[in-house]
Amino acid sequence: MDITWKRKWIFWLLLAVMLLFLPGKTFAAEKESREAEDSYIYHTDFDAKASLKIRHMKDYGVLDYEETVTVEDSCDYLDGDENLDEIQAKITAYDEKVQKVCEGMQVVSGTDTRGIDGDTINIEYEDTEENGQTVTTRHFYQTYKIRTDWVLEKMEISDVNIVNSTLSCYAGDAPKATAQKGDSDASKYEIAYERWEKLETNAQGYLEPVAF
Structure with a gap:
């Protein structure tokens, strides 16, 4: 028992x-x-702004004047994350605009930050019925942000020192390039070309170039 x-x-x-x-x-x-069964849908907008402070310098370091150029671009929410073709195209177009403004200048300081802005992420929930079950779709709203803050310098040279140029020639001499840069800032510019001219007397009795 x-x-x-x-x-x-x-x-x-x-x-x-x-x-x-x-x-x-x-x-x-x-x-x-x-x-x-829950799904995730990303929605991404684009917000880019460049603040470019340009310092116009003359004669190897003398500040002439300053200006600030702004480049901006944006778009509303698109369905997809930051790898979406439209977002990548926006990034490329923005970079091209900035580089165009910066042609002939040197970036001396500044920052360039880009990526998803974590402070702007917003999640919305959407519930739907599927086969008697509640399926939640999470909508992630996010911003791909670019902020470019650069200080640039544009050098404008008004006077250079060129030496060893061939200044005298005679009939029959072949043209030759002999000019050289003769100052301590020679690395900041290049000699584009030397030109020889053939001069003849015109009807008014003045010399004028007829060949180069």
Whole structure:
């Protein structure tokens, strides 16, 4: 009699343990199944601005004047993340605009930051019914932001020192380039060309170039 009672007690104990854990496992399985069906949709807008402070320098370091040029571009939300072709095209177009403004200048200081702005991320939830289950779609609204803040210098040289140019020639001499840069700032400019002119006297008695 004692053995039978012990067997019944063990049976009911095992059944209670199974009932205790089974609902939790079932709920967890349903939750995992439902979450697996949830979807994520990204919406990305574009916000870019460059503040370019240009320092116009004359004669190797003398500040002439300053100006600030602003380049901006933006677009509303597009369905996709930052790898979306339209967003990448916006980034490329913005960089080209900035580089065009900076032609012939040197960046001396500043920063360029770009990427998803974490402070602007907003998540909206959309619930729909599918096969008797509630499926949640998470809409991520985010901004791809670029901020370019540069200080640039544009050198304008009004006077240079050129030496060893061939200033005298005679009939029959072949043209030759002999000019050289003769100052300490020679690395800041290049000699584009040397030109020889053939001069003849015109009808008014003045010399004029007829060939180069």
